[in-house]
Amino acid sequence: MTVWDRPEPPTRPAPLDRERIVAAAIALADEGGLEAVSVRKVAARLGAGPMRLYRYISTKEELFDLMLDEVQAETLPEEQPGDWREALRGYAQRTRQTALRHEWLADLLGGRPTLGPNGLTVTEATLAAFDGLADIDTVMRAVETVSSYCIGAIRREIANLRAERATGLSKHDWQRAHGPHVTRMLATGRFPALAKAVYDGTDVDAETSFTTGLDWVLDAVATKLAQPSA
Known part of the structure; x- marks a missing residue:
């Protein structure tokens, strides 16, 4: 049974739910990366026992x-794309922007497919853009x-940003x-x-x-x- 299938326990004695837990974990990760996230640290931020x-x-x-699925909501299109190319380009660009806001996302991209509601919605919207093609x-x-391509490019960009901070060198x-x-x-x-x-190549920015x-x-x-199908 996945985490999305298990019902949440009662909120007593103090208000607590997965939404608050995930929000606290994302805040910690935004501040210090995935290594800053632990059940103990999340509990401390929420004022609850681990x-x-x-x-x-x-x-x-x-x-x-849960954190990955939550930020995947930021990669959803505001409206249905016109065609597959627009769908994939939009998703790629939104994923990059999301990773720049939440650098820890780069460390989770490329693993097993997320089965949360946002992840499934992203996949459905992407595949639907190819309908009949x-x-x-x-x-x-x-x-x-x-x-x-996107995962590799995003990870390289985030790695360079981290190196700049670590060394103090742009x-x-x-x-x-x-x-x-x-x-x-x-x-x-x-x-x-x-x-x-x-000597002859053009230096371009990350975007x-x-x-x-x-x-x-x-x-x-x-x-x-x-190409025609075989």
């Missing part, structure tokens, strides 16, 4: 499932392909600090392709990089969908 929380959740993993296996591979500060070493290595002539990228890569992946999906 054992009371175990009447609402069985494990910390269940709590993470292709067989379900093709649709699933298309969604998985875009999802894999991307450009880090590049300047390591510039002499890179220059010496490129001067050996052993890395001509890398040298071309460093531009994400959007460009996403459009390329969507173009590839469109090409596949246009």
